[in-house]
Amino acid sequence: MTTMTDTEWRSFVTAGTRLAHLALTRADGRPHVTPVCFILDGDELAFALSPGSVKGKSLARDRRIAVCVSDERRPYSFVAIEGHARISAEPAQIKHVAAGIADRYYPAHPAADLAESFVQEGFTAVRISITNVIARSGLG
DSSP states (O other): OEEOOHHHHHHHHHSTTOOEEEEEEOTTSOEEEEEEOOEEETTEEEEEEOTTOHHHHHHHHOOEEEEEEEOSSTTOOEEEEEEEEEEEOOHHHHHHHHHHHHHHHOTTSOHHHHHHHHHHTTOEEEEEEEEEEEEEESOO
16 A cells, blocks of 8 residues: 555545545444545535534534545555544524535535535534645555
């Protein structure tokens, strides 16, 4: 495996509709891993939380987070990201993240409609300030 450059890992995580698998720690210390739709927004990875989710409860207690985006096909490349999460209930932030997710994962649906539904349903926006990236390509 070879190490991806900054440009290569950014291109990898934004290609297609790969999911990010979030790793968090529950209050009792058990690990919790779950897939999410996400966007890379500048230097931050962003996603949305539904109300009452295990992810939200875990992040309210501990803002540390790890994320892995991988390719299920050969050459099995991956990008692992570590960072600190910030949660926002601001409608503008929720709409921005939701619209990006709609454009990427649900292009047949109007992004503005999905974004508005996220606000109405009580979602929050999460932004990860990236502190470490491990990115490997199976090519090489």
